Amino acid sequence: AQSVTQLGSHVSVSEGALVLLRCNYSSSVPPYLFWYVQYPNQGLQLLLKYTSAATLVKGINGFEAEFKKSETSFHLTKPSAHMSDAAEYFCAVMTQGGSEKLVFGKGTKLTVNP
Amino acid sequence: GAGVSQTPSNKVTEKGKYVELRCDPISGHTALYWYRQSLGQGPEFLIYFQGTGAADDSGLPNDRFFAVRPEGSVSTLKIQRTERGDSAVYLCASSAIRGRSDTQYFGPGTRLTVL
Numbered sequence: 001a002q003s004v005t006q007l008g009s010h011v012s013v014s015e016g017a018l019v020l021l022r023c024n025y026s027s028s029v030p031p032y033l034f035w036y037v038q039y040p041n042q043g044l045q046l047l048l049k050y051t052s053a054a055t056l057v058k059g060i061n062g063f064e065a066e067f068k069k070s071e072t073s074f075h076l077t078k079p080s081a082h083m084s085d086a087a088e089y090f091c092a093v094m095t096q097g098g099s100e101k102l103v104f105g106k107g108t109k110l111t112v113n114p
Numbered sequence: 115g116a117g118v119s120q121t122p123s124n125k126v127t128e129k130g131k132y133v134e135l136r137c138d139p140i141s142g143h144t145a146l147y148w149y150r151q152s153l154g155q156g157p158e159f160l161i162y163f164q165g166t167g168a169a170d171d172s173g174l175p176n177d178r179f180f181a182v183r184p185e186g187s188v189s190t191l192k193i194q195r196t197e198r199g200d201s202a203v204y205l206c207a208s209s210a211i212r213g214r215s216d217t218q219y220f221g222p223g224t225r226l227t228v229l
Contacts (some may be wrong), residue, residue, distance in 0.1 A: 004156075036220075042117070043205070044157070045222040090156050099170045100145065100209075100219060104156030 023091030118221035139208030
């Protein structure tokens with residue numbers, strides 16, 4: 001069964017600092033991987049996705065993530081945090097060739113301090 | 115164009131009652147998904163439709179939960195004999211075509227509270 005582990009339920013950074021949100025997956029076959037962001041009282045919005053093309057994926061709002069098969073990781077980064085990045089971030093996995101359901105991690109709440 | 119919409123945005127009911135939650139997907143999207151998000155957790159898959167048929171209902175927790183999509187557009191999630199443990203935000207998503215990496219676009223959710 002596939003699963004996702006997000007290390008750190010809360011991450012706090014200063015404005016302008018590097019953002020690093022960790023995601024590790026478990027899947028018996030090569031997966032598709034996604035990062036979603038959820039702002040307060042809003043729906044989930046896709047930031048980026050990995051679909052077996054380039055291992056470094058660039059998304060919206062300056063975020064990017066790198067698929068590392070050897071580490072079964074798909075960490076999300078942004079070089080310089082902005083106050084507007086404060087939100088909850090979810091990593092999700094979908095098995096290639098299997099059901100189209102997304103399996104989500106528990107989420108990481110990002111706080112950006114001025 | 116319009117995104118995924120869900121009604122009602124909030125629903126408060128009493129234990130044992132029946133509820134229906136509605137999802138209007140993005141126009142033309144053939145796939146529709148239901149997820150449930152409990153407090154402090156990530157969304158949990160319930161069921162997804164390809165057209166009118168349920169392609170995977172493995173996430174429905176028990177037979178009190180049922181979903182339909184009779185015309186391949188709007189979907190209704192139905193919960194019978196609600197329990198306090200059913201309290202959660204119910205999310206709906208849709209995607210354009212049957213492609214496993216297609217983006218799922220989420221609605222704002224329905225917050226269900228069972229008293």
